[in-house]
Structures are given as structure tokens and as C-alpha cells.
Amino acid sequence: MPHEGVALRIRRMPLDTGRENIAVLPASSHALRPDLFRGFSRVEVRAPGAAHPNGAIIASLLTSDQPGLPGPDEIGLAEPAFRRFGLPEGTEVRVAPAIPPESLDAVRRKIAGQTLGTDEITAIVRDLAAYRYADIEVTAFLVGAASFLSTEELLALTRAMADAGTRLTWNHAPIVDKHCIGGIPGNRTSMIVVPIVAAHGLVMPKTSSRAITSPAGTADTMEVLARVDLTTEEMRRVVETCSGCLVWGGHVRLSPADDVLIGVERPLGIDTRELMVASILSKKLAAGSTHLLIDIPVGPHAKVHDGNEAQRLRKLFELLGDRLGMVTEVALTDGSQPIGNGIGPVLEARDVMAVLGRDPAAPADLREKSLRLAGRILENDPQLRGGAGYGRAVSLLDSGAALAAMQRIIDAQGPPPARSELCRLTVEIPADRDGTITAIDNLRMNRLARLAGAPIAKGAGIAVFRKIGERVQQGQPLYRIHASEPFEFDFALSAAQADSGYRIAG
CATH class of the missing domain: 3.40.1030.10 (Nucleoside phosphorylase/phosphoribosyltransferase catalytic domain)
Structure with a gap:
């Protein structure tokens, strides 16, 4: 570490940043000294007892001009980072520039078309699972891996992803x-x-x-x-x-590293x-x-x-x-x-x-x-x-x-966290001609259901009435859209009217 860091107190920020660790410092913070953070876009936040490996997390750094968000002696952690860090608000931490993970050297070698050894792949996966990579660095590894993976690399990747998280064992056979x-x-x-x-x-x-x-x-x-x-x-x-x-x-x-890659x-x-195979088999x-x-x-x-x-x-x-x-x-x-x-x-x-x-x-x-x-x-x-x-x-x-x-x-x-009911904003999408259904576009149907609000709204989606091979007459309903909100209803209806996802031959 180039500097032992600055002492600050953590503050929980009501920001959902998805998968990525984000830290927020006020523009007036004494931690933003040029000699400390010049050239660094990521910080390491460290404290004894933190839930994350080695008592530290690495986060991408944002600055805020909003007074008090956070205070001058605080560092804000967005929801994912705060949850992973595992310590209460007000805990004193040390904040310092984050040195790029050494495993990035192996990522560069992979981009250059070289074959990686088991230790190198294990180090990459370990850093992925610990959220030490920014999204652009995750992308770099994915591009390199997508270009070529030998069988041995694929085996090493699958094993490393399985080992990076929980490994379940059972007192039964077979599982x-x-x-x-x-x-x-x-x-x-x-x-x-x-x-x-x-x-x-x-x-x-x-x-x-x-x-x-x-x-x-x-x-x-x-x-x-x-x-x-x-x-x-x-x-x-x-x-x-x-x-x-x-x-x-x-x-x-x-296999938490797999979740990072999928994201x-x-x-x-x-x-x-x-x-795909490494993702499935690692889990x-x-x-x-x-x-x-x-x-x-x-x-x-x-x-x-x-x-x-x-x-x-x-x-x-x-x-x-x-x-x-x-x-x-x-x-x-x-x-x-x-x-x-x-x-x-x-x-x-x-x-x-x-x-x-x-x-x-x-x-x-x-x-x-x-x-x-x-x-x-x-x-x-x-x-x-x-x-x-x-x-x-x-x-x-x-x-x-x-x-x-x-x-x-x-x-x-146990019972679900909330009762889920079918959404009541509905519209039926009719056949545009007489004939036989010859194809249904799965990707289109998935998209229409998501536009209607699924899966965030569990009661949104599509009730399917007709399948391939069935005869339909013009105007007969092919399916019913159930939408969560009026704007989602409008989105799904407009998309279905542009392309219903059904192909009908006369």
C-alpha cells in the first residue's frame, strides 16, 4: 500500500449500485489530498473485524458536492459495499488508494492470447469473488477468456469458481x-x-x-x-x-465469482x-x-x-x-x-x-x-x-x-416475504390473420413479459393461449399480457402490437 491511509468513519448510503462496490467522499474531505489520491480511482477501506476477506474491501471512488453526504470525516459506502463490509455505521476505518490486483497481469497475458496456469486462474477468480476488479477489468478478463480457453484452463476456472465460495457437502449418496x-x-x-x-x-x-x-x-x-x-x-x-x-x-x-462474471x-x-459450462458446473x-x-x-x-x-x-x-x-x-x-x-x-x-x-x-x-x-x-x-x-x-x-x-x-x-397476486392491467393480443401458428419467438415473448414488469412484479407476465400447430382465426386472442404499472402496460402493448412474437401461415 503506498500510504497507510486516512482515518474516517463509515456511513451507509441509500444507493443500490448493483454488484459494484462504490465509496463516496465529500469534495471537502481531508482524505482527498492530492498527494494521497492522485491517479487513483479506487480505494481500499480497511478495519479489524470486517466481514470481507482480509478485513478490507476495494471500491470505486465517487465524490459528492452535496453538503453532509457524507460528512467531512466520513466515507459513504453504497448498499452492496456496506453489506459486504459487515460493520455498523460510525465504525472507524482506514481509507487508502487501492493498488491494482496482481492477478491483472495474468488477465493481460490472456488478452494477448497466452495460456494461463492453474495458479493464475485461481488468483483471478479469488479477486473476482472479492470484488477487487472494476467492471472494465472484469470485461477485460471475459474478452480474453471468450477468445480461447484450453480444456485445462476451463477445468481450472470451474474448480476455482467452485472453491471461491461455499462448498456444500452432504451425508447422502447420490446427490x-x-x-x-x-x-x-x-x-x-x-x-x-x-x-x-x-x-x-x-x-x-x-x-x-x-x-x-x-x-x-x-x-x-x-x-x-x-x-x-x-x-x-x-x-x-x-x-x-x-x-x-x-x-x-x-x-x-x-460460486460468487460466477455472479460477478454474469453481471x-x-x-x-x-x-x-x-x-456457460464453467458457470453451470462450478455452481x-x-x-x-x-x-x-x-x-x-x-x-x-x-x-x-x-x-x-x-x-x-x-x-x-x-x-x-x-x-x-x-x-x-x-x-x-x-x-x-x-x-x-x-x-x-x-x-x-x-x-x-x-x-x-x-x-x-x-x-x-x-x-x-x-x-x-x-x-x-x-x-x-x-x-x-x-x-x-x-x-x-x-x-x-x-x-x-x-x-x-x-x-x-x-x-x-417458510412463507414467502410477500403475497403475490396476478396483475390486473390486462390486454389480449389477437391473431392478425387466419391460419396455423408456425413459430413462436421465445426471445420476443421473454422481452414482452419483462416489459410488462416481470419478474420484479411477480404478478406480471403473459398467459399463453395458443401453441405451434394450432389453427387460429383473425382476432382470436393468442395471449394475454398482465402488467404491473400503466407505463409498463403501455410499453408491453406497443411492443406486442409491433411484433406479437407469433408467426402465422395461411
Whole structure:
């Protein structure tokens, strides 16, 4: 450190800066001496007892001309930085210029096209997980990694990301899990698969994500029914009691470096096969999974567009899974259109409970896909071989055992933080001609549901009425938009009128 720093007191700033650590100093602060901060845009804030590694955080520095925000003897920490630092307001800290992490030298080597060693990749991931990189530095690593990663680099990256956060271990075997690579609206199979598998007796501690670019993640939808932000200890108690859970993985800090990378790569549109595989497998490795089923939807408007691309991705998952010690199986599924009748947390939760409750009006496609995935997972039980898993899954669903297992999980995780109801600002989008529905643009449907307010408003989204292959007449409704606020209603309606997402041939 070039200077031991200046003594200041921390002040909590009501600023949501997303993922990034931000510190605020007043323009009048004596800490802004030119000899101390000339040429530095980031600061290190240090104090004994801080929750962050080494008792310090690194934050990007902003200055404020607003009197008293913060005071001249204070440093303000925006909400994410204050939460990570873990000390109360008024605590005295030392503030000094932050030296760039040494691991940035390895990032520069990667940008130059060189192959990195395990120690270098581990150092990069450790600094990512500790939020020592600014967004531009995270971007630099992503660009270098997206250009080329050898198999050994990819293995080192996956292991390092898993090791950088919580590593769960279980007193059971096998520990089964599933993951869908995403992109398909309404594809909420995990919330049906987990209770089926748990009812059978296999252990499935499912950690799931919140939505980033979609209108609902599994955690968002499960939060309509139950609490998902469980601690590690609470998660263990639920699994011991129920043989499964459906919780938000971010709260138990699985592969935190991956969350940092995702937060930058999604806006940039960086989504290589290698980074996707490292992201998924690092979280599953950290979760203690021993047997993993990967769902890869394939379709013209899915993340994977054709069979050749799907086979390449499948081989990469199987290769890395094997090297990491996880039995990894890949299911290539239909990704041509939305699954189920709803897009958005409340609508998707209704679909899930309709399937589990054996409602005659439950979406048949969501039921069938969930049964087939659950059947493949159940065949990790040595007693179920040669395709017997599917029949067992059907029996557990139709007997009500899966519904009972889901209710036990809901009760054990506790009530959701708020009651979620379907939004009442609605409009139906009609077919613009007579004919047969030939295609549905998944990306467009996701975008329309997000414009309507999902997933922030859990009751926003789209109720789907028609699927590919159905005949429609001009004026018949294709789907209904449920919006949260009037401006979101207007946004979603205008976008749907410009492009409904449906293709109809006469």
C-alpha cells in the first residue's frame, strides 16, 4: 500500500449500485489530498473485524458536492459495499488508494492470447469473488477468456469458481441435480422434478438463480409459494427433513465469482459455450452434486439453434463433468416454443401447482417434460433401471405423493416475504390473420413479459393461449399480457402490437 491511509468513519448510503462496490467522499474531505489520491480511482477501506476477506474491501471512488453526504470525516459506502463490509455505521476505518490486483497481469497475458496456469486462474477468480476488479477489468478478463480457453484452463476456472465460495457437502449418496441452460419461457420443470424425486427418496438440494434477462427464474417463481433466501444451515435442515429444497443459490454464496462474471457478460452479449459450462458446473460442484442432468432445449429461438451445436455442447458438458467427478447426463429437449401456459412468476407458479395437483387443465407439455426429466434422474437409483424411472415418476405424480412432497418443502422453507397476486392491467393480443401458428419467438415473448414488469412484479407476465400447430382465426386472442404499472402496460402493448412474437401461415 503506498500510504497507510486516512482515518474516517463509515456511513451507509441509500444507493443500490448493483454488484459494484462504490465509496463516496465529500469534495471537502481531508482524505482527498492530492498527494494521497492522485491517479487513483479506487480505494481500499480497511478495519479489524470486517466481514470481507482480509478485513478490507476495494471500491470505486465517487465524490459528492452535496453538503453532509457524507460528512467531512466520513466515507459513504453504497448498499452492496456496506453489506459486504459487515460493520455498523460510525465504525472507524482506514481509507487508502487501492493498488491494482496482481492477478491483472495474468488477465493481460490472456488478452494477448497466452495460456494461463492453474495458479493464475485461481488468483483471478479469488479477486473476482472479492470484488477487487472494476467492471472494465472484469470485461477485460471475459474478452480474453471468450477468445480461447484450453480444456485445462476451463477445468481450472470451474474448480476455482467452485472453491471461491461455499462448498456444500452432504451425508447422502447420490446427490442428484438438474439444470436447464435457459432461454425457454415458462420452462419451470425443476419445481415439479424436485418434489417427484424427493417423494421417491433421492436427495435433491436444488439451488436456483433469479432472473437476469428472463421474466422469471426458478427462485423468483418458487418465492411466490415459499421463502427462498435460506441460509446454508436452514437449507440443510430442509433437505434433511424433506429430501429436497428449492432455494436461491445466491444467498448461500455458491460460486460468487460466477455472479460477478454474469453481471458483466450478459449486457455485453458474451455467452460462449466454455463460459456457460464453467458457470453451470462450478455452481453444481459447489452445491455438492454427484449426479447431474443438463437440459439443453434446441430450437430456432432457443440458446442452442440446431442439433450439431447441441451435440458439441453436450460433449463439452460430459467431458468437464467427468473430469470434475460428476456423473453428467445431457437431455436434448424441444426448445421451439414456450413451455406451459404462463410466463412470469405467479403464472408459472400456477402452472406448477396445477401439474402437481393433477388439475385436468394443467399444461400437458410442462407435465410431460417434467416427468421425462424426473424419470431420468430417478434412474440414478440402482433399483430403477431400463427406463423404469419414467413409470415411477408418473406414479409419484398421479398418486399425489409429489404434491405432498412439495407441500412439505414449502412448509419447511417458510412463507414467502410477500403475497403475490396476478396483475390486473390486462390486454389480449389477437391473431392478425387466419391460419396455423408456425413459430413462436421465445426471445420476443421473454422481452414482452419483462416489459410488462416481470419478474420484479411477480404478478406480471403473459398467459399463453395458443401453441405451434394450432389453427387460429383473425382476432382470436393468442395471449394475454398482465402488467404491473400503466407505463409498463403501455410499453408491453406497443411492443406486442409491433411484433406479437407469433408467426402465422395461411
